[in-house]
Amino acid sequence: MFVSTATNGIDAKGRVSVPAGFRSNVSGGPFDGIYVWPSFDGPWLEGGGQALMDDYLDMIEGMDPYDDARQALEQSIFGAARTLSFDANGRITLPKDLAAHAGLDGKATFVGLGRRFEIWNPESYEKRAGSARAFAKENKLKLRRPRRVKEGEA
Amino acid sequence: MFVSTATNGIDAKGRVSVPAGFRSNVSGGPFDGIYVWPSFDGPWLEGGGQALMDDYLDMIEGMDPYDDARQALEQSIFGAARTLSFDANGRITLPKDLAAHAGLDGKATFVGLGRRFEIWNPESYEKRAGSARAFAKENKLKLRRPRRVKEGEA
DNA sequence: TTGTTTCCCATCAATTCCCATGTTATCCCA
DNA sequence: TGGGATAACATGGGAATTGATGGGAAACAA
Numbered sequence: 058m059f060v061s062t063a064t065n066g067i068d069a070k071g072r073v074s075v076p077a078g079f080r081s082n083v084s085g086g087p088f089d090g091i092y093v094w095p096s097f098d099g100p101w102l103e104g105g106g107q108a109l110m111d112d113y114l115d116m117i118e119g120m121d122p123y124d125d126a127r128q129a130l131e132q133s134i135f136g137a138a139r140t141l142s143f144d145a146n147g148r149i150t151l152p153k154d155l156a157a158h159a160g161l162d163g164k165a166t167f168v169g170l171g172r173r174f175e176i177w178n179p180e181s182y183e184k185r186a187g188s189a190r191a192f193a194k195e196n197k198l199k200l201r202r203p204r205r206v207k208e209g210e211a
Numbered sequence: 212m213f214v215s216t217a218t219n220g221i222d223a224k225g226r227v228s229v230p231a232g233f234r235s236n237v238s239g240g241p242f243d244g245i246y247v248w249p250s251f252d253g254p255w256l257e258g259g260g261q262a263l264m265d266d267y268l269d270m271i272e273g274m275d276p277y278d279d280a281r282q283a284l285e286q287s288i289f290g291a292a293r294t295l296s297f298d299a300n301g302r303i304t305l306p307k308d309l310a311a312h313a314g315l316d317g318k319a320t321f322v323g324l325g326r327r328f329e330i331w332n333p334e335s336y337e338k339r340a341g342s343a344r345a346f347a348k349e350n351k352l353k354l355r356r357p358r359r360v361k362e363g364e365a
Numbered sequence: 366t367t368g369t370t371t372c373c374c375a376t377c378a379a380t381t382c383c384c385a386t387g388t389t390a391t392c393c394c395a
Numbered sequence: 396t397g398g399g400a401t402a403a404c405a406t407g408g409g410a411a412t413t414g415a416t417g418g419g420a421a422a423c424a425a
Binding site for chain 2: 058059060061062078168169170171172185186188189190191192193194196197199200201
Binding site: 065066068069070072074076077146147148 | 414416
């Protein structure tokens with residue numbers, strides 16, 4: 058799973074190293090790289106590996122073909138996503154439009170969120186992370202253990 | 212399960228031995244190590260094995276995707292967590308920012324709490340352990356055996 | 366050509382790996 | 396049950412590897 062946060066530099070060619078932990082998380086897939094698309098919630102990027110895209114595909118295929126939400130998801134995720142493959146040193150080249158959407162300039166912060174990750178402008182992320190911590194503290198009780206029924210545990 | 216308390220030294224490289232009982236508790240997972248992140252309740256660290264993180268992932272994925280609390284919890288747990296793998300002698304290397312959050316300097320106290328554990332500055336832990344015992348004494352009547360979830364009842 | 370993208374190689378720091386050692390707990394046997 | 400042997404655990408330091416980054420050359424497109 059994608060965990061932890063790391064900030065790496067974007068060089069003059071638009072290249073940025075993907076954190077090693079993220080890379081190992083997607084290794085073994087059909088291509089050596091990640092999927093990235095602009096968040097439709099705000100100025101940052103969303104990303105994941107093949108497994109995440111497969112899951113989204115399953116979700117979407119389970120929806121009604123003419124569901125508005127389905128078409129929005131199809132267009133916003135599959136339509137907007139790019140496949141960014143790693144170079145020999147584990148870097149991707151960020152397309153300019155993606156960098157512009159997230160306001161990336163010189164540095165990029167990768168934030169692991171379990172099954173997916175986000176890419177932020179470091180300053181923007183700092184602001185958000187600070188308030189997120191306080192908010193998480195107030196809302197930690199919303200974390201409810203799913204009632205998982207184990208085999209034989211009747 | 213993580214039980215008992217142990218204090219180990221942190222060397223100049225930031226390495227600290229994880230208590231043997233904790234290590235055996237996470238052995239057999241997909242990677243040989245633990246997840247550690249700063250508590251958002253105070254100056255100590257929280258940790259656990261792969262099973263704990265899987266549970267958190269289930270809990271969080273069970274929340275509404277646009278719940279603000281979900282996003283805050285995602286960032287504060289997965290975004291802040293590190294995967295710390297054991298070296299050949301069962302040690303982890305504590306990143307500086309984590310050590311700073313918990314005020315760790317030279318020694319670290321591992322406190323087993325069942326499914327997860329905490330890492331404390333030894334002096335801070337001593338202070339808290341005293342008040343925790345008093346609190347437990349006052350609240351011992353709250354300890355109730357949980358009802359087991361039966362097959363099909365979930 | 367001209368600009369862009371991809372590939373390859375070099376560098377430096379940080380991290381991990383490996384080996385050595387002290388110390389404590391456990392085991393075995395007389 | 397005492398005592399020695401053995402194994403497990405914690406710790407320290409040096410060497411080797413990995414990770415992030417920068418720049419140039421080659422391939423490609425306009």
